[in-house]
Amino acid sequence: MTTERTADWAERAVAEAAALTDREAGRLSPEQQVLERIERARRRRPRIRESRVTLAHGAGGKATRTLVEGIFVEAFRNPTLETLDDAAVLCPGVDRLAFTTDSYVVSPLFFPGGDIGDLAVNGTVNDLAVSGARPLYLAAGFILEEGFPVADLQRITASMAAAARRAGVQVVTGDTKVVQRGKADGCYVNTAGVGLLERPVTLGAGHVRPGDAIIVSGPIGDHGVTVMLARGELDIEADLVSDTAPLHGLVAALLDAAPGVRLMRDATRGGVATVLNEIAQAAEVAVVVDEAMVPVRPAVTGACELLGIDPLYVACEGRFVAVVDGAQAEAAVTALRRHPLGQDASVIGHVAADPTGIVLLRTAFGGTRVVDLLVGDPLPRIC
Amino acid sequence: MTTERTADWAERAVAEAAALTDREAGRLSPEQQVLERIERARRRRPRIRESRVTLAHGAGGKATRTLVEGIFVEAFRNPTLETLDDAAVLCPGVDRLAFTTDSYVVSPLFFPGGDIGDLAVNGTVNDLAVSGARPLYLAAGFILEEGFPVADLQRITASMAAAARRAGVQVVTGDTKVVQRGKADGCYVNTAGVGLLERPVTLGAGHVRPGDAIIVSGPIGDHGVTVMLARGELDIEADLVSDTAPLHGLVAALLDAAPGVRLMRDATRGGVATVLNEIAQAAEVAVVVDEAMVPVRPAVTGACELLGIDPLYVACEGRFVAVVDGAQAEAAVTALRRHPLGQDASVIGHVAADPTGIVLLRTAFGGTRVVDLLVGDPLPRIC
């Protein structure tokens, strides 16, 4: 009952190492020759051989270094990151900075139109952009579950790198932890971001005034519905892709066209309704929305109808809400629509004085109602 | 078989709400009176009633806001954070910045001498401090497992707040995600940090020279051993507490006394041995350590002997390694020892020219050997 087999992985490793030929062999003793060869082996660029992440990759030793250099540095390569220092030293050039963080726990990790990687970059870029800053630097923290496929990690870091390039930001520092199987869901990513406030604008709820216009930068809910359907549990199919995108360019276009921008927020978890409630409460105003003006794709409408949810609460990852001086609303929308990410931008409502802290909706049917914060959320882990 | 019971929680809620008495009741219609009372109820400071975190706390709606305002803002209160904007807007005042991130997944969450909360603050403060920066701002990202006790979260945020006060930093922005039960281990914390490089020093591996002294700021391995024993799986007991502490003050004392500091690193995961290897490789020098000079507490030695591990690889969370111009080594150690966190600071070795990238140890027994990077790590999730 004992059969014979060979250990193929070992034969491959041997063949690879044979490539390290001895220079200056003549000059050295046999032991020294071997030791020199080893030093050359040690200096090779680290390469991950495992197909899955193991706890050793999180233990801080050689395996961690291999993971960091073989995957993360490889994907995000830049001189600041490559020092692998405790902190990245940055000289952005002027003083006012924006600083933000978000953890990404989306499930599934890969979905039509994106994955956790570009989500993690775009999401943090967008928080900086809607704060009026030019996004510059990201810090990336990974929490990996033991057993996570290295190929998936490579795919995620590749999207992050591509998204960072697209957004003009650099991943300058990072961190990796590996937790036991069953203590995470494959891969969680945290990104923190630093941006520079170059423009003289000051944004904030304090600037919001009755009469201001409420603008949304594009069709809402694509991301949330896409991810929900991608989980496969609902057995619903639709031709939808996530709207994940970096909004800094679109924001710049808006700020150029309308200096009277009061504040912006990206409408992520909780959707446009949540953002509007936050604005109404922070600014102590009423927000009045005209349902008929809110851009929603038919497939989003269809999926929401099937599931009995309201698109106003569904997350986007590439849309923002802006409050703009009413007099500049038209200029603002014109500028947004000129940009590829803002083609469907629309004035969806206005700011009123009363009742403070409340969002009101003029329904498409011609009625009125309150749009409150949602208590729970039917959509599991969309960001 | 049907017995009667009352829903106590409901009776309590009713009693609490009764406190909202009607002012101006006379002026208003009954319905309006009720609506006014509701608005007063809505404006009360949010309070978490649940004893456990539920998925709703991560969904972005009311429950999330209650969690954020009732726990996080409550713990970290400062004007920047309180805006709950997408990003914190900062004006640190000068240009050169340090930026870092770390995720904390330590198990158990609470251990002698600390918990995941102060670890998360001190760890990031230390990465900034050893980069030569004055730590200023933190971003805090929480990944909570459904079912996590709210009381534990409060305890963690209270330690974070205390640690932040001690370190002179502010938590200015944050994020919360809740994942399904079984997709995390209670609570993971990510902190990103921004610090200001106020001093004219430039630190880095490029400045390391043969003849430089290697200094460690205190006894090593306390944290790693403490956490390992706190897990309880090894049935080993010792009177040890974690060394978690913010090192910015100690670092400042060092930089004041010894401008010839080449570089510093906090010796966390992987311990002093790992840091020294990283220095040797980055600086392309040899690092020579004198084992007899390395401060290790007896209980750390004892636990390491029992488990067959080497204290050089055991994590600290309040110790750093500094490379200092050899001529200033004595001044450096004197300054460190004057600080409460540096009383056992010691020169443990020096930098040599060859063999590059290698850490050598002169053993206490008088022999020599290499100290390599560890492959795996016997210590599970210590940070």
Add this chain to the structure above:
Amino acid sequence: MCLGIPGEIVEIKAGRDDLAIVDVVGVRRAINIGLLGQDQVGIGDWVLVHVGFAMSKIDETEAAATLALLNGLGQAYTDELQALAESDIT
């Protein structure tokens, strides 16, 4: 809870005649049509979907009739407005 959504049957599963795919503005889901007669519905029919089951076939003639009635009411209203406007002129 009693949420019912009209959807168009675009496919009936081969070998499982109680399973159909419905389309709601481009969104598709498999539903059970076992509560309707097998010969009662076919591709192109609209059904009312509730918790994954087709509850009834939508009667397009009746739907049109309702709309016509509504239009009629609307027309009556418009006529009235018209009349009002005209009476105004006089």
Add this chain to the structure above:
Amino acid sequence: MCLGIPGEIVEIKAGRDDLAIVDVVGVRRAINIGLLGQDQVGIGDWVLVHVGFAMSKIDETEAAATLALLNGLGQAYTDELQALAESDIT
């Protein structure tokens, strides 16, 4: 793997005479002493601990003897050095 650590017995568990607590420089662990005679070891004795079991009792007399021997060898060496030094002087 054959790692063996000397530890001092500081407690023998009541009701489980095969369980003892050993102390290694202030670090304590419960170990099994069932491989040693029950009357062979007591509190204050040192044992060699391997994978949670006491493998043997450490013989303090023999330990002292070994150290004395080592000291003797050291002494002989010191004497020799001394002689060398003296011969140097002359």
Add this chain to the structure above:
Amino acid sequence: MRFVDEYRDAEQAQALAAQIAALCEPGRQYKFMEVCGGHTHTIYKHGIEDYLPENVSLVHGPGCPVCVIPMGRVDDAIAIAHEPGVIMTAFGDMMRVPGGSGSFFDAKAAGADIRMVYSPLDALKIARTNPDRRVVFMAIGFETTSPSTAMTVLRAAAEGIGNFSVFCNHVTILPAIKAILDSPDLRLDGFLGPGHVSTVIGCRPYEFIARDHGKPLVCAGFEPLDLLQSVFMLLKQLTEGRCEVENQYTRVVPWDGNLRALEAIGRVMELRPYFEWRGLGFISHSALRMRDEYAAFDAERLFDVPGVRVADPKACQCGEVLKGVLKPWECKVFGTACTPETPIGTCMVSSEGACAAYYNFGRFTRQRLTEAVGA
């Protein structure tokens, strides 16, 4: 044409509103009850009341399946969910309904394996793919939903799936309507009939309402124009002195209902002698249980259900709200102790619940709303 947008036209609504106004006798107050929670939701979501004259008011009825679940049944379900190996499955609406000591969400956070499903068939699928677990479906709902549960049990039986069971809380709408009609405080002018329940039971069973109680009923669709038209039809009956059962929702509701669906219910379930309704107390023959033939799929028999009755908080006035006697805001704890975040009564849970709908969507007097919206 997709049988939705056509019935949401604001212009036609205005026309209809004018016709409704024209039908109202000046000075007379009209009070119609929409029996179904789905209607309540539509009314608030679209702001239908804006089209109704001041003297026509809509009263919310008992037809929200989640609203009528007594706390004790929630506790029973949670006790089952905590049994070893159990996966409890439920519709999303059920997750936040409070029992005597917490909701499904709280139980989940405390360690129970509770999963949301879109369809009972999804629960069966979970049973199929987790043969080592015991999968229980928390069945709630009126006649709209019970056929789906029945079909799922029949399918489980056909496939021989032994680890699937149903915790049956299905209720029937007619006894609830009867209870309201029998209520001494009744002051209603007619009913908007539950359109989707009627796809199953048809319109005939409502005839006693018109005949014996003298209240007209119009079986109504769920789009806003459906509801306006149904109100119009009720007013028309009143004006013309008729008192009948009419069907506005003819495109969906056959007069005789769905015989296959009724047959499926009848094969798998039978009437309980009585059942407790939240706020309404025990009502005879108002709910369904599993037949003996399907005992193997009956969670009530498979598990040791505690069966504790939890008394409603004294302040809770859900019963009055469900019967249309009180408006939500008239409940003493509305919006203060009882909010959607921390519901005390069940009417505050589902967005079909009268209190939740009023809190989430209404919460301001029409006048203040209309002023704010401007336009």
Add this chain to the structure above:
Amino acid sequence: MRFVDEYRDAEQAQALAAQIAALCEPGRQYKFMEVCGGHTHTIYKHGIEDYLPENVSLVHGPGCPVCVIPMGRVDDAIAIAHEPGVIMTAFGDMMRVPGGSGSFFDAKAAGADIRMVYSPLDALKIARTNPDRRVVFMAIGFETTSPSTAMTVLRAAAEGIGNFSVFCNHVTILPAIKAILDSPDLRLDGFLGPGHVSTVIGCRPYEFIARDHGKPLVCAGFEPLDLLQSVFMLLKQLTEGRCEVENQYTRVVPWDGNLRALEAIGRVMELRPYFEWRGLGFISHSALRMRDEYAAFDAERLFDVPGVRVADPKACQCGEVLKGVLKPWECKVFGTACTPETPIGTCMVSSEGACAAYYNFGRFTRQRLTEAVGA
């Protein structure tokens, strides 16, 4: 006095080194094998070779339990670990030992429940607290460790713990030493005897080595001065023309060993007719298996063990290294294809393995090291 630090004194080491040097015949090469991996570890960890003259060299023997496990046994253990409900337990050293397709760590990452334990009693505790799982202890080690496994099985039997079993890979040291003595390339001047194995078997069993093979053996302790003194004792025997078994480690090792421990082994286990050793091939009567009386605790009988033999990679020279014929660096793949991160042979895994010890701690010629350290 804690029986550790006293034996690490650098000054005494220098004295001893001088005595050792004085005993060496100029021009003669001395080659001593430390049988035990623990010694190999101590030698490198403390840099003991720095105290030895050029012509005394230490050769690493087969006494590293992890190093002698053949790949097929690792694969067998992983196959058991992947069985439903199994918790595999193992000492930390075992986790990275490569089988034909990955290590325990890899298997864990791929979903097997494999846990590190400090003691076999910890594995038993896991069985006690997880009655619904099958807990297997991956038993490896020489006579130092087999009594602990035996005692644990006896305890499991006494407590009636039915879900605990042992995958027995215990080996015995004497057949391995015999194999080395029988090797045609043998060129050794004496042995440093395995001190901790000897706490169990005593010193008597080594007598055949001196008597039949003419090689002196000193049973050595594990502190650096123990090893230097043992080398001194070996040289002294050679100088004085003696060839005996001596005991340097008298404070720990009784001449007759530990009878209770031997008895425990004998009750639970029996010799296998033969067993494969990594690099050394099949050796008769060199390993233990569970007796029939304890079949209920024998994973080999409880599980369907594939029993596949995996051929060593052609380049692997672990056998020669284990026999002391090759120095680690003389293996063709040392430090290039075979490193502690990606070990090809088992000697590169445990820090007691000759190759790993040399790679991690040595890796430079003495001369270059001493120059670098300066001093």
